[in-house]
Amino acid sequence: MNDLDALLTPEGRALLDEVRGTEPARELAVATRLRREHPAELVSAALGQTRLRQRAAAKFGAEDAGRMFFTPNGVEQSTRASVAAYRAERFRALGVTSVADLCCGIGGDAIALARAGIRVLAVDRDPLTAAVARANAEALGLAGLIEVREADVTEVDTSGFDAVFVDPARRGGRGRVFDPEAYSPPLSWAVGAARTAPRAALKVAPGIPHEVVPAEAEAEWVSDGGDVKEAVLWFGTEPGAVRATLLPGPRTLLSGRLPDPPVRTPGRYLYEPDGAVVRAHLVAEVAGLVGGGLLDATIAYVTADELRPVPYATAYEITDVLPFNVKKLKALLRERGVGTLTVKKRGSAVEPEELRRKALPKPQGTGAVTVFLTRVAGAPAMLLGHPAR
Numbered sequence: 472m473n474d475l476d477a478l479l480t481p482e483g484r485a486l487l488d489e490v491r492g493t494e495p496a497r498e499l500a501v502a503t504r505l506r507r508e509h510p511a512e513l514v515s516a517a518l519g520q521t522r523l524r525q526r527a528a529a530k531f532g533a534e535d536a537g538r539m540f541f542t543p544n545g546v547e548q549s550t551r552a553s554v555a556a557y558r559a560e561r562f563r564a565l566g567v568t569s570v571a572d573l574c575c576g577i578g579g580d581a582i583a584l585a586r587a588g589i590r591v592l593a594v595d596r597d598p599l600t601a602a603v604a605r606a607n608a609e610a611l612g613l614a615g616l617i618e619v620r621e622a623d624v625t626e627v628d629t630s631g632f633d634a635v636f637v638d639p640a641r642r643g644g645r646g647r648v649f650d651p652e653a654y655s656p657p658l659s660w661a662v663g664a665a666r667t668a669p670r671a672a673l674k675v676a677p678g679i680p681h682e683v684v685p686a687e688a689e690a691e692w693v694s695d696g697g698d699v700k701e702a703v704l705w706f707g708t709e710p711g712a713v714r715a716t717l718l719p720g721p722r723t724l725l726s727g728r729l730p731d732p733p734v735r736t737p738g739r740y741l742y743e744p745d746g747a748v749v750r751a752h753l754v755a756e757v758a759g760l761v762g763g764g765l766l767d768a769t770i771a772y773v774t775a776d777e778l779r780p781v782p783y784a785t786a787y788e789i790t791d792v793l794p795f796n797v798k799k800l801k802a803l804l805r806e807r808g809v810g811t812l813t814v815k816k817r818g819s820a821v822e823p824e825e826l827r828r829k830a831l832p833k834p835q836g837t838g839a840v841t842v843f844l845t846r847v848a849g850a851p852a853m854l855l856g857h858p859a860r
């Protein structure tokens with residue numbers, strides 16, 4: 472019996488309940504005690520699963536993660552619940568009632584789709600991963616809506632489904648895979664599959680070059696809490712549209728196909744666009760909203776004279792604009808009694824941690840300063856300020 476099957480037996484489930492919440496430091500003691508009454512392999516499987524659940528809580532929340540099952544890769548590769556729920560809601564709003572989830576992993580997306588009331592065929596070719604997805608559908612009471620099939624997605628008939636969703640594996644033996652043709656299955660296969668269904672969404676890496684987005688697709692970059700999570704190519708929505716969606720919210724910024732914003736001298740405010748906005752190339756849209764321009768033609772910092780709060784960028788009030796100089800920065804921080812220095816950078820090779828160590832070896836007071844290392848009209852510069860109130 473494999474570990475998963477063993478954990479799904481009444482003894483396995485009871486053991487999982489018993490070791491729930493075990494802290495890493497206590498694992499050895501707990502294992503020693505439990506091995507007196509249970510097989511050693513089952514005890515280590517339960518402790519291993521508990522560790523995975525603890526790791527997965529960041530993505531799925533402690534309550535769901537505490538009932539679900541994971542593999543190390545499955546936790547790593549799964550879509551976080553907030554992002555999956557947003558996508559599922561988009562499918563639902565499009566009138567989709569059934570989805571073929573091709574490359575379902577441990578079921579992160581399938582679960583969100585089912586919770587949106589959508590019927591799901593969830594396919595993965597890895598036997599253990601598919602079994603875990605099945606256990607998760609069961610554990611969360613969604614087995615009535617999710618059918619898990621262990622198969623190669625290239626051999627699955629998806630006719631009859633309202634939509635296809637593909638989340639290819641993007642990690643090879645040596646870390647993340649950047650070339651979309653090196654995804655498993657390759658992006659070109661996923662695009663072909665998308666074209667066979669009335670609607671489709673393909674999850675891709677946020678760094679996907681805009682040139683490879685097919686003309687009939689919509690491209691959406693999604694961030695959650697300021698971190699860019701993914702890009703999605705939608706088919707059967709708005710061909711050519713580009714959007715950045717920020718979670719929680721959702722707040723969506725659509726491309727207006729604006730020309731590049733003008734480069735201008737630094738104003739009183741600096742706006743740091745959300746990563747999804749930057750990846751979606753929608754910095755011009757943010758500059759338009761705040762009435763600003765760029766500090767440098769190639770860098771995604773917007774500067775403006777007025778404070779116009781927008782959800783797509785964080786605004787900072789700038790107090791100083793200086794040529795980059797560590798000694799000068801150190802002197803200024805001392806003079807102003809700074810205790811906390813936040814270093815942000817775009818277009819600078821400086822290592823933030825190293826700069827912080829050199830410029831503020833020890834707190835000089837209780838003040839807080841944010842320093843932006845960037846270029847102003849081509850020259851290395853530092854802008855000092857603080858979040859705008």
Ligand SMILES: C[S@@+](CC[C@H](N)C(=O)[O-])C[C@H]1O[C@@H](n2cnc3c(N)ncnc32)[C@H](O)[C@@H]1O
Pocket residue numbers: 545548549550551573574575576577578579580581594595596597600622623624625638639640641655656
């Ligand atoms: C990124 S993960 C999917 C994560 C999933 N969306 C989630 O939220 O849990 C990709 C999955 O694709 C599967 N896979 C890769 N190539 C496949 C193929 N040709 N057929 C079926 N599954 C495949 C891998 O086994 C892996 O579990």
